[in-house]
Amino acid sequence: MKKQSILVASLITFALSITHAQAAEPLELQKVMQELGRNMQVITDGISREDWELVAKTAPHIAEHPQPPVSEKMRIMKFMGPEMSKFKALDGKTHEAAHDLLHAANEKDGQKVIAAFQQVQTTCLNCHQTFRGKFVEHFYGAPGK
Numbered sequence: 001m002k003k004q005s006i007l008v009a010s011l012i013t014f015a016l017s018i019t020h021a022q023a024a025e026p027l028e029l030q031k032v033m034q035e036l037g038r039n040m041q042v043i044t045d046g047i048s049r050e051d052w053e054l055v056a057k058t059a060p061h062i063a064e065h066p067q068p069p070v071s072e073k074m075r076i077m078k079f080m081g082p083e084m085s086k087f088k089a090l091d092g093k094t095h096e097a098a099h100d101l102l103h104a105a106n107e108k109d110g111q112k113v114i115a116a117f118q119q120v121q122t123t124c125l126n127c128h129q130t131f132r133g134k135f136v137e138h139f140y141g142a143p144g145k
Contacts, residue, residue: 027068027072027075027076027135027139028068028069028072029068029072029076029135032065032066032067032068035061035065035066036061036062036065036124039058039061039062040062040120040121040124042054042058043055043058043059043062043101043117044117046058046105047110047113047114047117050110052105052106052108052110052113053105055101055102055105055113055117056102056105056106059098059099059101059102059105060098060102062094062095062098062101062120063095063098063099063101063102064095079135079138079139083131086130087127087130087131090123090126090127090130091127093123093126094120094123094124094127097116097119097120097122097123098116098120100112100116100119101113101116101117101119101120103116104116
Protein backbone atom coordinates (compact mmCIF):
# COMPACT_ATOMS: atom_id res chain seq x y z
CA MET A 1 0.00 0.00 0.00
CA LYS A 2 2.83 2.38 0.92
CA LYS A 3 4.62 1.58 -2.38
CA GLN A 4 1.43 2.35 -4.33
CA SER A 5 1.06 5.70 -2.56
CA ILE A 6 4.65 6.59 -3.37
CA LEU A 7 4.15 5.52 -6.98
CA VAL A 8 0.94 7.57 -7.32
CA ALA A 9 2.60 10.61 -5.72
CA SER A 10 5.58 10.25 -8.06
CA LEU A 11 3.34 9.99 -11.13
CA ILE A 12 1.36 13.07 -10.09
CA THR A 13 4.55 15.03 -9.49
CA PHE A 14 5.91 13.92 -12.87
CA ALA A 15 2.66 14.86 -14.65
CA LEU A 16 2.60 18.29 -13.01
CA SER A 17 6.22 18.94 -13.93
CA ILE A 18 5.49 18.06 -17.57
CA THR A 19 2.47 20.38 -17.60
CA HIS A 20 4.55 23.18 -16.06
CA ALA A 21 7.35 22.63 -18.57
CA GLN A 22 4.87 22.75 -21.45
CA ALA A 23 3.33 25.95 -20.08
CA ALA A 24 6.72 27.64 -19.91
CA GLU A 25 7.77 26.41 -23.35
CA PRO A 26 7.51 29.30 -25.84
CA LEU A 27 4.80 29.06 -28.44
CA GLU A 28 5.81 29.26 -32.08
CA LEU A 29 3.50 32.29 -32.12
CA GLN A 30 6.00 34.05 -29.86
CA LYS A 31 8.74 33.46 -32.43
CA VAL A 32 6.46 34.76 -35.18
CA MET A 33 5.81 37.90 -33.12
CA GLN A 34 9.52 38.43 -32.50
CA GLU A 35 10.21 38.19 -36.23
CA LEU A 36 7.37 40.62 -36.93
CA GLY A 37 8.94 43.02 -34.43
CA ARG A 38 12.27 42.82 -36.24
CA ASN A 39 10.54 43.46 -39.56
CA MET A 40 8.75 46.48 -38.09
CA GLN A 41 12.13 47.87 -37.03
CA VAL A 42 13.56 47.33 -40.52
CA ILE A 43 10.61 49.21 -42.00
CA THR A 44 11.06 52.07 -39.53
CA ASP A 45 14.69 52.28 -40.61
CA GLY A 46 13.69 52.18 -44.27
CA ILE A 47 11.15 54.96 -43.82
CA SER A 48 13.63 57.15 -41.97
CA ARG A 49 16.07 56.82 -44.88
CA GLU A 50 13.36 56.92 -47.57
CA ASP A 51 14.55 53.51 -48.70
CA TRP A 52 11.31 52.48 -50.38
CA GLU A 53 12.87 49.33 -51.82
CA LEU A 54 13.70 48.10 -48.31
CA VAL A 55 10.18 48.91 -47.13
CA ALA A 56 8.67 47.14 -50.16
CA LYS A 57 10.95 44.13 -49.64
CA THR A 58 10.05 43.86 -45.93
CA ALA A 59 6.30 44.57 -45.98
CA PRO A 60 5.40 41.10 -47.38
CA HIS A 61 7.13 39.50 -44.38
CA ILE A 62 4.48 41.19 -42.26
CA ALA A 63 1.59 40.71 -44.68
CA GLU A 64 2.29 37.00 -45.14
CA HIS A 65 3.91 36.12 -41.83
CA PRO A 66 4.37 32.45 -40.93
CA GLN A 67 1.62 30.64 -39.08
CA PRO A 68 2.11 28.48 -35.99
CA PRO A 69 1.84 24.71 -36.45
CA VAL A 70 -1.65 23.20 -36.56
CA SER A 71 -1.32 21.66 -33.09
CA GLU A 72 -0.50 25.06 -31.64
CA LYS A 73 -3.33 26.70 -33.56
CA MET A 74 -5.70 24.20 -31.98
CA ARG A 75 -4.44 25.09 -28.49
CA ILE A 76 -4.86 28.78 -29.27
CA MET A 77 -8.34 28.28 -30.71
CA LYS A 78 -9.41 26.29 -27.67
CA PHE A 79 -8.10 29.01 -25.37
CA MET A 80 -9.60 31.87 -27.40
CA GLY A 81 -13.04 30.35 -27.71
CA PRO A 82 -15.53 32.90 -29.02
CA GLU A 83 -12.84 35.62 -29.15
CA MET A 84 -11.05 33.75 -31.95
CA SER A 85 -13.05 35.60 -34.62
CA LYS A 86 -11.91 38.96 -33.22
CA PHE A 87 -8.30 37.72 -33.12
CA LYS A 88 -8.51 36.59 -36.76
CA ALA A 89 -10.15 39.88 -37.79
CA LEU A 90 -7.35 41.91 -36.22
CA ASP A 91 -4.76 39.69 -37.89
CA GLY A 92 -6.57 40.19 -41.21
CA LYS A 93 -6.49 43.97 -40.79
CA THR A 94 -2.75 43.76 -40.14
CA HIS A 95 -2.23 41.73 -43.33
CA GLU A 96 -4.31 44.23 -45.31
CA ALA A 97 -2.46 47.24 -43.90
CA ALA A 98 0.89 45.60 -44.68
CA HIS A 99 -0.24 45.05 -48.29
CA ASP A 100 -1.19 48.74 -48.46
CA LEU A 101 2.28 49.55 -47.14
CA LEU A 102 3.85 47.45 -49.89
CA HIS A 103 1.85 49.27 -52.59
CA ALA A 104 2.70 52.69 -51.16
CA ALA A 105 6.40 51.79 -51.02
CA ASN A 106 6.29 50.57 -54.63
CA GLU A 107 4.81 53.97 -55.56
CA LYS A 108 7.65 55.63 -53.59
CA ASP A 109 5.03 57.84 -51.94
CA GLY A 110 6.41 58.72 -48.51
CA GLN A 111 3.15 60.13 -47.18
CA LYS A 112 1.22 57.00 -48.17
CA VAL A 113 3.98 54.80 -46.74
CA ILE A 114 3.82 56.57 -43.39
CA ALA A 115 0.01 56.41 -43.32
CA ALA A 116 0.01 52.70 -44.20
CA PHE A 117 2.72 51.94 -41.64
CA GLN A 118 0.76 53.82 -39.00
CA GLN A 119 -2.20 51.56 -39.81
CA VAL A 120 0.00 48.46 -39.44
CA GLN A 121 1.18 49.72 -36.07
CA THR A 122 -2.38 50.51 -34.99
CA THR A 123 -3.68 47.05 -35.89
CA CYS A 124 -0.76 45.44 -34.05
CA LEU A 125 -1.36 47.60 -30.99
CA ASN A 126 -5.09 46.85 -30.98
CA CYS A 127 -4.41 43.12 -31.03
CA HIS A 128 -1.70 43.33 -28.39
CA GLN A 129 -3.83 45.42 -26.05
CA THR A 130 -6.72 43.02 -26.44
CA PHE A 131 -4.92 39.67 -26.30
CA ARG A 132 -1.24 39.76 -25.28
CA GLY A 133 -1.85 39.85 -21.53
CA LYS A 134 -4.31 36.96 -21.71
CA PHE A 135 -1.90 34.89 -23.82
CA VAL A 136 1.06 35.50 -21.52
CA GLU A 137 -0.92 34.64 -18.43
CA HIS A 138 -2.54 31.53 -19.91
CA PHE A 139 0.40 30.03 -21.81
CA TYR A 140 3.26 31.14 -19.59
CA GLY A 141 1.64 31.49 -16.18
CA ALA A 142 2.92 35.03 -15.80
CA PRO A 143 0.81 38.12 -15.32
CA GLY A 144 0.28 39.75 -18.72
CA LYS A 145 1.27 43.32 -19.42
